[in-house]
Amino acid sequence: GAVVSQHPSRVICKSGTSVKIECRSLDFQATTMFWYRQFPKQSLMLMATSNEGSKATYEQGVEKDKFLINHASLTLSTLTVTSAHPEDSSFYICSARPPSDREGEQYFGPGTRLTVT
Amino acid sequence: GNSVTQMEGPVTLSEEAFLTINCTYTATGYPSLFWYVQYPGEGLQLLLKATKADDKGSNKGFEATYRKETTSFHLEKGSVQVSDSAVYFCALSVRAAGNKLTFGGGTRVLVKP
Numbered sequence: 001g002a003v004v005s006q007h008p009s010r011v012i013c014k015s016g017t018s019v020k021i022e023c024r025s026l027d028f029q030a031t032t033m034f035w036y037r038q039f040p041k042q043s044l045m046l047m048a049t050s051n052e053g054s055k056a057t058y059e060q061g062v063e064k065d066k067f068l069i070n071h072a073s074l075t076l077s078t079l080t081v082t083s084a085h086p087e088d089s090s091f092y093i094c095s096a097r098p099p100s101d102r103e104g105e106q107y108f109g110p111g112t113r114l115t116v117t
Numbered sequence: 118g119n120s121v122t123q124m125e126g127p128v129t130l131s132e133e134a135f136l137t138i139n140c141t142y143t144a145t146g147y148p149s150l151f152w153y154v155q156y157p158g159e160g161l162q163l164l165l166k167a168t169k170a171d172d173k174g175s176n177k178g179f180e181a182t183y184r185k186e187t188t189s190f191h192l193e194k195g196s197v198q199v200s201d202s203a204v205y206f207c208a209l210s211v212r213a214a215g216n217k218l219t220f221g222g223g224t225r226v227l228v229k230p
Contacts, residue, residue, distance in 0.1 A: 006160075034217070043206065043222045044161070049215070093160055097216065103149040103168050104210025106218055110160040 023094030030096035123221035140207035
């Protein structure tokens with residue numbers, strides 16, 4: 001089946017530092033990956049759509065200079081939280097969609113718990 | 118725009134009880150419908166899906182039927198187990214909208230032995 005991994009699974013960083021989260025599709029190529037943020041006991045909020053070889057498309061209200069997304073290959077997308085602050089603490093989830101998919105199904109990574117102290 | 122509304126939880130059940138989670142949607146275009154499940158501490162997993170009207174998705178004893186006339190995709194399971202305790206998300210995607218997933222708010226289900 002389609003497997004998506006994320007690394008790290010948990011990270012604690014100090015306020016003002018930057019953190020990079022990796023999302024990999026392990027057994028398929030993904031021209032499109034998505035980054036979500038999930039607050040405790042809430043639904044997923046789409047942050048941006050990452051397209052291989054082009055700039056990410058950010059959802060309204062998401063700061064693109066703060067949440068840098070790079071999709072350098074068909075199996076890897078990275079999210080960098082720059083100058084992190086405690087309010088950036090959250091559960092970040094990525095997903096990937098195979099290029100052959102026509103129905104919108106996405107395969108999700110296990111998530112990364114970011115804590116900013 | 119596209120939106121998904123599902124019943125708020127938490128839903129607390131005893132083992133072997135019948136589970137229903139209601140989900141309704143609005144969509145511009147013809148959506149595909151999904152149920153995703155999130156077990157504690159994990160990411161989302163696809164539970165089942167349906168891509169056209171009257172299709173029934175099923176998996177692990179769960180079922181949901183795509184009802185275009187009522188714009189609904191209710192999730193059901195006849196006999197739940199403790200291991201079904203999780204958060205369930207109803208979602209839709211529309212090809213014309215780039216196939217982004219639009220999620221409902223999630224329903225937390227707790228099954229007690």
